[in-house]
Amino acid sequence: MxxxxxxxxxxxxxxxxxxxxxxxxxxxxxxxxTVIHVTPCASLLESWVExxxxxxxxxxxxxxxxxxxxxxxxxxxxxxxxxxxxxxGHPMEKIVHAxxxxxxxxxxxxxxxxxxxxxxxxxxxxxxxxxxxxxxxxLIVRGPQRAGEMxxxxxxxxxxxQCAIKASQTAAGIAKKFASRVTIVNVFQTPLYADPYxxxxxxxxxxxxxxxxxxxxVRSAALALDGQGTPYCCRKETGFPGSDIVRVACEEGCxxxxxxxxxxxxxxxxxxGCVSDRVAHSARGSVLIVK
Numbered sequence: 001m002x003x004x005x006x007x008x009x010x011x012x013x014x015x016x017x018x019x020x021x022x023x024x025x026x027x028x029x030x031x032x033x034t035v036i037h038v039t040p041c042a043s044l045l046e047s048w049v050e051x052x053x054x055x056x057x058x059x060x061x062x063x064x065x066x067x068x069x070x071x072x073x074x075x076x077x078x079x080x081x082x083x084x085x086x087x088x089g090h091p092m093e094k095i096v097h098a099x100x101x102x103x104x105x106x107x108x109x110x111x112x113x114x115x116x117x118x119x120x121x122x123x124x125x126x127x128x129x130x131x132x133x134x135x136x137x138x139l140i141v142r143g144p145q146r147a148g149e150m151x152x153x154x155x156x157x158x159x160x161x162q163c164a165i166k167a168s169q170t171a172a173g174i175a176k177k178f179a180s181r182v183t184i185v186n187v188f189q190t191p192l193y194a195d196p197y198x199x200x201x202x203x204x205x206x207x208x209x210x211x212x213x214x215x216x217x218v219r220s221a222a223l224a225l226d227g228q229g230t231p232y233c234c235r236k237e238t239g240f241p242g243s244d245i246v247r248v249a250c251e252e253g254c255x256x257x258x259x260x261x262x263x264x265x266x267x268x269x270x271x272x273g274c275v276s277d278r279v280a281h282s283a284r285g286s287v288l289i290v291k
Contacts, residue, residue, distance in 0.1 A: 163290065
């Protein structure tokens, strides 16, 4: 399932957590691993706000070498096949390009979003850009990771779409390798509308149509897990998917959320966002977005 993994590192603590996860996944799936560090080039505006000289450039390049060396220490003795790549330019663009050229079927990154003024200058957080433009699934790692203790409890978000079914199949493969407990959740967002006479109408929990829709969504995810012989339980919720998926993950003690991406783009994504974006930003544990 994961034949080639691309790990993006910047030498931070979050990147180290991502490195541990990438190594464990590579071991379980017998994957090849490419580790990339991108030394960012300052934009014109950023250069004016925070001037860069030759010495700063050399310092950043050395930091990149140190980040790659740190991964080498992490991988020592694991016997996984890996190579390191040092690049320079826009981090998001270089990472996405590397994923395409290496044929990666999983990108692993730490944290989500650079944040702050620098993030604005660079056109948004690096992790955000990777989520929107990556050609393959993206794993966002949060929290310290320890070998043998990863992905013990997986939450699969199901909405009945083809993308969600693909996410369920991916979750089933991970659960089989890591002997994980799986919870399937469907969150039905109550549609609220007004009829021509001004009355407000809605349908929610207990409505036969809602029950039917939720059962269908959960069952579509369950079929993938049944095929792998993976045990699971199901939850049906009514509310707001972005926040309620995160809530259920906390209640179930899940350390990984697996869900599909609908791939919103342009102004609509900027104004409204999408469920996967909201979960990726607010989840306490790791999140795998499947495309």
